[in-house]
Amino acid sequence: MKLFSTYRVLAFVVGVLLAFCSFVALPLRYIPADGTDLQQLGENLSVLWVAHGWAFMAYVVVTFLLSRKLRWSIAFTLVNLAAGLIPLLIFFMEHRVNQKVRAEHPEVVAPSAA
Known part of the structure; x- marks a missing residue:
């Protein structure tokens, strides 16, 4: 299923x-003294927050669609959605989702014969 791979x-x-x-852009933006090279680097890297925002919106849509298709509980779905806002939690949740899908819906992970 392409939706699972996209997720x-x-x-x-x-x-x-x-x-x-x-862990990099935010500390570099606010910890070094104003006007230093490191602080400027942090300012420049902060544009990646916008990229995270756009990617997160796509993640929310795909996660919601996947959760409805695979009939996840509301709690499991909400934790998955929130994982994109809590640093490093998303890696644990992706691993958990991968295990859950492989155990409960192996047809979703199996390569298609077409």
């Missing part, structure tokens, strides 16, 4: 962008 790619992209922005 996995978006989870990775959103997770990497969020982790980088939270």
